[in-house]
Amino acid sequence: MPPNPRSRLRVVLVAPRNPLNIGASARAMYNFGFAALRVVNPYEVAFREARSAVRAAPLLAAAEEFTSVGDAVADCDLVVGSTSVGHRELQHPLRSLGPAARIIRRRLQSGTAAILFGSEKFGLSNDDLSHCHWLLRIETAAPDQSMNLGQAVAVCLYELTRAARPAAAPREPKRASAAANEQITVMLLEGLERSGYINPLTSASSEDKTRRLIRRLNLSQRDAAVVLGMLRQILWKLNEAGS
């Protein structure tokens, strides 16, 4: 692989509770050669405890803390949620880990990607999922029980580094960053409110739905710029009309 694709993967733990799991995730990252750990709203005691663990110390010390998933993935072109159970997430394309890892690996050749892992107890929320382009599932024999967090991270990173197939990948245009997708989402939401499509008072679920919709489009960087320009102009007109 060119320079270091592994440095362009962010492992994002959302609301982890258990210091041992944070430590185990960091250790697996070290084992498989990854470094960028991000933590969103950790249970603070857990995060402090994990940081004090000896083994993965440098990696954990460099871990970045965020207060929202949106911020944690803002610089990522591809955002993938992980799940080991199979209900609920019907709005998202679901890929099993093998094919998912191939896509992520390809993306890391030239871009950045994030894999999100939910909390031990609740997994990823609908709001977390709305930031994801698609989901990966570790196919287990017991779909009624989720995997341990540290083990799920280890299995994903193992698959990601597993004998990369030499199969030449078709060249894909660079995808839009999460920040660009979010900008589009925000402008579209404003337009939808202005035009009366969304009622601002009851818009929370519309917001999630719209965010997911935009992520599903999987816009290229260039298309995202065009869409932004279109939205900006439409919004300007709508605001002019409203004033």
Place this chain on the structure above:
Amino acid sequence: MPPNPRSRLRVVLVAPRNPLNIGASARAMYNFGFAALRVVNPYEVAFREARSAVRAAPLLAAAEEFTSVGDAVADCDLVVGSTSVGHRELQHPLRSLGPAARIIRRRLQSGTAAILFGSEKFGLSNDDLSHCHWLLRIETAAPDQSMNLGQAVAVCLYELTRAARPAAAPREPKRASAAANEQITVMLLEGLERSGYINPLTSASSEDKTRRLIRRLNLSQRDAAVVLGMLRQILWKLNEAGS
């Protein structure tokens, strides 16, 4: 696979010290559909604590305890030692996990096999290794540091069950018809004209570009309906403003 090959694999933990690791190993076995856990000379307190863990209770309750590796693998046709570091074991053939799992899987079709995992601190001793036919290694990027025991078990069992699955195509929702895409294109073009983004007199190439953009989005049938609804409302508002 015939009857149940997975029931013929024994996961053997040699001298484990940490109850959490024993519990995590049992949980991974449950996740991936294995059942036969064997423990050789565990640190007794750890084993008792692990047994009291709720999640993997039945599997742990059924775990068999042995006082020697020889006894623990007596009924196994193939005995494989695991390692994530690479020194010392030069007497044994060493296979990386992918090829190793293929051989073990084949053996389980008609026979029994054991995978040995050493203690957290010391790994497998030379005496333990003397019972092994060969060794498997999880190829990590950091050969100076061993993997966490529970994570190593999870990764091995994942690989063992990995190729057994049909390469399932992601469940993709039905795509929007060409007619729906065209309807979206027409409405978007109208909105872009209304808002001044496109000059109607010189719009031929914009029309092409917009049509191609919409096709690239590769909308699902359901998303197309949502987008149409959004556009209809925005257009209505723009027209109201213009009149």
